[in-house]
Amino acid sequence: MRGMTPEREHEFALLMAASQRGDRPAYDALLHGLRVVATSFVRRRLGSVDWAEDVAQDVLVSIHRARHTWNPERPFAPWFYAILRNRLIDALRARQRAASVDEVLEAETPFVWLASPEAAAIAGTDLAQALRQLTPAQRVVVERLKLDELSVRQVASELRLSEANVKVIAHRGYAAIRRWLEGRGYDDRSLD
């Protein structure tokens, strides 16, 4: 059980108060402690989802930005869990919204077979050519997502686009690559 016992809450409150005064070791201990609580909270509710750590990261960033909104006169746990719950809700909603798009992306992306080194070697040249057919925006987004393996959020942040926009651009890019590759004899089996 990695939840927040009263003793742990008291410990976190002391660390947070010290963090608000600029105490870095206290802040480091606080964030490491809260990371465990956050991932445990997500996994208890949703099972072993692979994005529990993403939610924990969102929570830590939110805590950092909102650290001045915790008043030491108030208990720590309600403040922390309010942030945690809301970041989890945001994550669930974002995943719901993205689910259909992600399914399409997964189905459409020709990069799946890059996981196979042999296939990648054979198709690498064509893929590089296919990438060159994309618009500059599509090329950058696709390369960042699939070659650099950044998350949609990271790409959105880097390019100063909304996450939805990144997904749309990626979707169009994948479709363009697929069309181009299909025009050169690749079929669904070779693409998947």
Added chain:
Amino acid sequence: MTTDRLIDSLVHDLTPVTPVPLPSVRAFQWAGRAAIAGALAVTVFGVRDDLMTALAATALRAHLALLIVASLASAAAALVLATPGERIGLSVRIAPVAAAAAWLAWLSAELVAAAAADPLGAWTTSAGWACVLKTLAASAVPAGILAHMVARGEPFFVRSTMALTTLAATALGALVTELTCPIDQPLHLLLWHAAPAVAAPIAVGLTGASVLKFVRGWRGGRAGPRTGASD
């Protein structure tokens, strides 16, 4: 970025912060500043000549009381909603809307009574764009102050929070207009005083996240919008 690296980065960026006061304290702080802004607006626009006579009637006193309650309750609710971990009871959300609804209901009842007494005259009124401008102008400073205070927090219910922030200000703006406009016709009050005071919060509520992002950008602080679309 791995979580360990993220933590290292956040720890590296740590600066001392001053905890925000409790929402109740901030609500009082806002009320004080808003009262000053309202008084200045009344002075600039000019008090209606018959104010003392009008205040002798129940209607204006009721309007003012309901507007004050709506304004204060909205401000308090917005600040509570902007503070993580604060208890968001039903009353927090209901009180401001109830006060504003009571004001509208009162005005509607006055209109019905006026229509019963004078069926034609009650439905006639001249354009009151000056009143709309007064309401919005008188709301601007209190809205800016409250939005600044809200943006310092971490509102999760962004639409509600921004709508309540605006309602707090427009209720005050409507109060200023009632103190400066000599027209007591219920239809005039509904169309030219109440409608903008209600429409503005609805419009801002619909675009809550964008407004909050704008305010935060204007404050020049916190990068990136908080998603917070939990409305």
